[in-house]
Amino acid sequence: MADAKAVAKAELKSKDFVPRGNKSSSPLNTTLYLGLRALDCYIQYLILSRATGSFIIKFFGGSIIPHGPPVEAGFMHIEKLGLSGYRLLLLFMDILAAAKHFWFVLTVAEEAWTLTGAIVVGLDNIFFDTLNNLLFLCAATSAASSKAGGETLANPYLATGFIIFAVGLVTECVCEIDRKVFKKNPMNKGKPYTGGLFSLVRHPNYTAFTIWRSGLALASGGMIYGMSIAMFFMWDFSNRAVPALDEYCTKRYGDMWAEYKRKTPFTMIRYVL
Numbered sequence: 001m002a003d004a005k006a007v008a009k010a011e012l013k014s015k016d017f018v019p020r021g022n023k024s025s026s027p028l029n030t031t032l033y034l035g036l037r038a039l040d041c042y043i044q045y046l047i048l049s050r051a052t053g054s055f056i057i058k059f060f061g062g063s064i065i066p067h068g069p070p071v072e073a074g075f076m077h078i079e080k081l082g083l084s085g086y087r088l089l090l091l092f093m094d095i096l097a098a099a100k101h102f103w104f105v106l107t108v109a110e111e112a113w114t115l116t117g118a119i120v121v122g123l124d125n126i127f128f129d130t131l132n133n134l135l136f137l138c139a140a141t142s143a144a145s146s147k148a149g150g151e152t153l154a155n156p157y158l159a160t161g162f163i164i165f166a167v168g169l170v171t172e173c174v175c176e177i178d179r180k181v182f183k184k185n186p187m188n189k190g191k192p193y194t195g196g197l198f199s200l201v202r203h204p205n206y207t208a209f210t211i212w213r214s215g216l217a218l219a220s221g222g223m224i225y226g227m228s229i230a231m232f233f234m235w236d237f238s239n240r241a242v243p244a245l246d247e248y249c250t251k252r253y254g255d256m257w258a259e260y261k262r263k264t265p266f267t268m269i270r271y272v273l
Contacts, residue, residue: 018111026112030105033113036122037098044094044129048087053137063139068151085153086144090136093165093216094129100169101125108176110183128213128229135221143222161219161226168212171197175205192253194260200270202261203245206237207268234268242267 047053054064068084083091105113135141143157144150153159178196182188197204210233218226249257267273 018117023110024112026114029113029115029118032115033118033122034102034105036118037101037125040122040126040129041091041095041098043126044091044133045081047130047133047137048091049082053134056134057138064137065139065142065144065151068144084151086151086155086158087136089153089158089162090133090216090219093162093219096165096169097129097212097216098125100173103173104176108180129216132217132220135225136219141221141225143218143220143225157222158219161215161217164215164218165212166215168208168210168215172205172208172212175208179205190253192249192256192260194264199264201266201268202264203237203242203267206233206241210234210237210268234273237268238273 047056057064068086070079070082071085071088073079078088081088081091136143139145143161144152144155149155149157175197179193179198182193182195201207210230213233214226214230217229246261253260
């Protein structure tokens with residue numbers, strides 16, 4: 001079995017935001033990315049709690065859903081947010097996703113962030129979270145419209161969306177932890193990780209990301225929007241991230257990667273994709 005080899009950026013034709021193989025520190029770019037993730041949480045709070053989101057929707061001629069009663073949680077700091085239980089859970093999901101990214105960047109990721117990657121990925125999260133919450137506030141698209149069950153914690157879109165979100169986020173963490181543990185073992189140096197969920201499909205972490213993103217979208221904008229987000233990210237990963245990572249791994253791992261692809265032919269969804 002051939003040993004893995006280093007792959008220079010100049011050898012890669014595919015464009016990707018992650019500098020594969022560049023295992024060095026990038027404190028400024030990392031701080032920028034994490035700053036954008038923290039900013040995202042504050043932006044979503046402004047959209048859900050104050051006039052920011054309502055102003056944007058009314059500016060484009062839309063109408064907004066009535067604000068549900070503020071939650072009575074028994075905790076002063078939570079009650080001071082002035083959010084209904086539904087909106088509080090949406091914000092909580094946004095914060096959980098950001099916290100997961102903080103954890104990944106600070107404890108799991110090895111590649112250095114590029115300036116472009118930090119900005120694009122940071123703004124990408126802000127864009128989709130903002131879109132989610134604007135669609136939630138808009139009466140014509142909200143998962144909490146009167147026809148969909150209203151702005152209550154019993155709303156089926158919220159309950160189902162939260163479960164899907166939690167499953168996706170936990171699964172993504174499991175993927176990253178398993179791979180990290182494998183890579184830390186000196187006996188596995190120069191080998192691709194092919195165990196755990198990676199034995200079912202080659203990119204289960206991408207699948208998990210798509211799952212939690214679609215769950216959050218479902219809780220915000222309903223079933224059609226949730227399915228649209230799922231299809232978008234499957235298309236994006238299949239046409240951008242998967243080919244880029246496949247090119248890198250083919251050049252780095254050679255026959256080991258070819259054998260893995262033979263045994264695990266599906267990229268994201270077993271028997272489908």
